[in-house]
Amino acid sequence: MLRKRRLTGGAKRQTKKDKRPIGRVFNHPNPLVSVIIPAMNERATLPGVLRQAARIDSCCETIVVANGSTDGTPAIARKWGAHVITADEPLGHDVGRRVGAEAAKGQILLFIDADMIIPVAELRPFVKAVLDGVDVALNDYSGPTGGRKIHPVVVAKHSLNALLGRSDLQGASLTAVPHAMSRRVIDAIGYEALEIPPLAMVEALLRGFKVRAVHSVQVGRMNPVKYRGRQDDPLTSLIVGDHLEAVYRLILARGSRGGYSDLGRQRDKVR
Structure with a gap:
């Protein structure tokens, strides 16, 4: 179990002799927190993302996964100490x-993205929630639901939570960053589950871990729209498919109706 303590500032004041970028991340040899940042051609925003990551905690490591980048993203991440x-x-x-x-060594894993610069004050609540006993700390962001037409991804998130008996989460999901997990959750559900975020959430809930929406970051306003106006939005298709895979896992665990009653229908009596 994690011992409770206050988070401490990460980056130290820069001296005149220090030519490194201000806010350069420091990778603690025995970190409490591992900040994980997937990045694909994000050289424009990555320095700002790393600047905020550097301030999360003094006992921290920052990992950038440069995923097929061709714009020098890995070199920028190394320059900043990641x-x-x-x-x-x-x-x-x-x-x-x-x-x-x-690759992470921390007891708390904080997941963010390289294309959104989220202030450190908006990141620390997720780490603090895990320190205080939450196993999976979600972004309390449900997406827009007030319009005449609701986006399929928003519908998928709300529907999965309802099927899980967690309507209190509304549309909060591991699909949205920031979110944090305790090491014991990842040890239980396995690394492979992290590739399908809704599946990882189902696995965590099936095992009885404490999943909470702990802080709201309005990432919908920050996330770049990559497929605006396209009817065949591949990202929408992928995320909806992820949620269907998660529902399938729930059915495998709880039966063909996902644990919901059939109220004694005598189907075999009717021909």
């Missing part, structure tokens, strides 16, 4: 989370 893992070819969506987690 532990860099490179893949020559794109590994696919969310696979970088697994790769980073496998």
